[in-house]
Amino acid sequence: MSRGYVLYGAAGSGSVAVEAALTLLGEPYRVVERATWKDAAVREEMARVNPMRQVPALILPTGELMTESAAILTLLADGCADSGLAPGLESPMRPRFLRWMSFISAQIYSLYWVRDDITRLAADAGHEAVIRERTAARITDCWRIMGEQAAPAGRFLLGDEVSVLDLYLAVVSRWGPRRKSFYAAAPGLAGVVRAVDAEPRLAALWAERFPFAEGWEG
Known part of the structure; x- marks a missing residue:
């Protein structure tokens, strides 16, 4: 490599x-x-x-x-x-890992193709606000579902060590409608994303690539 x-x-x-x-x-x-x-x-x-x-x-x-x-x-x-960034094939955590990786990707992340450019689906300007509102509601509802069914197994979703699932969750939960909405929908996952935010090995990366600027939580 x-x-x-x-x-x-x-x-x-x-x-x-x-x-x-x-x-x-x-x-x-x-x-x-x-x-x-x-x-x-x-x-x-x-x-x-x-x-x-x-x-x-x-x-x-x-x-x-x-x-x-x-x-x-x-x-x-x-x-x-x-x-330790993902459970092994024989781990009892493997199904949980695969489920929520796929859930974030298919149910939440995919909606940002729409939200990044509402005109992709809006027939005219009058439709844009409706699409923006309904996709935000769908994202919030998906976070609620995940929050109800994916209780952390430790400091993080799969235990006490950070995984790529936690990284994925932390990044995607920062997009619109942003973290305050995420915290309200999935309060049980708030500690997980905050632990990822505070991971010292990633401090320089966050500062350069996704800084915690004033008002970043929404």
């Missing part, structure tokens, strides 16, 4: 969870900044790497492309079993 990883991503995006995982693993990587939701030209440029025109996209040291944040995080964690 001497070539290291190349990560196409952007500050404040889902790629930050991947950066956090690579940081905890001590793996060399470089980021190619691509804020695809801000500029159509950037999206078209990104299409040369990922036809979905989305980040994160990770070029493995072998040269192979990986997309889809949950899959990337799982691959990285499974590739270094002694890191």
Whole structure:
């Protein structure tokens, strides 16, 4: 793995969870900044790497492309079993890990394709506020469901050691409607994301890539 990883991503995006995982693993990587939701030209440029025109996209040291944040995080964690970033295949926590990784990806993260550019689905300007309101309500309801069914097994979701599931949760829960809404919907998970926020090994990463600026919780 001497070539290291190349990560196409952007500050404040889902790629930050991947950066956090690579940081905890001590793996060399470089980021190619691509804020695809801000500029159509950037999206078209990104299409040369990922036809979905989305980040994160990770070029493995072998040269192979990986997309889809949950899959990337799982691959990285499974590739270094002694890191503790994911439960092993035989662990009783493995089903829980896979369930909630997939839940965040399919039920919550996917809605940001809409929220990042409401015009993708809004037939006219009058529909935009309704779509924004209803997607926010759906996200909040999904957090409520997860909060009711995914009680932490320790300091974090799967025990007392941070996992890529915790990283994923902490990053995605910071997006709109933002953390105050998340805390209200899933109060039992508040301690988990705050523990990830306070992880000393990630302090420099958070400061550079997703800073806790005034009002960041919403």
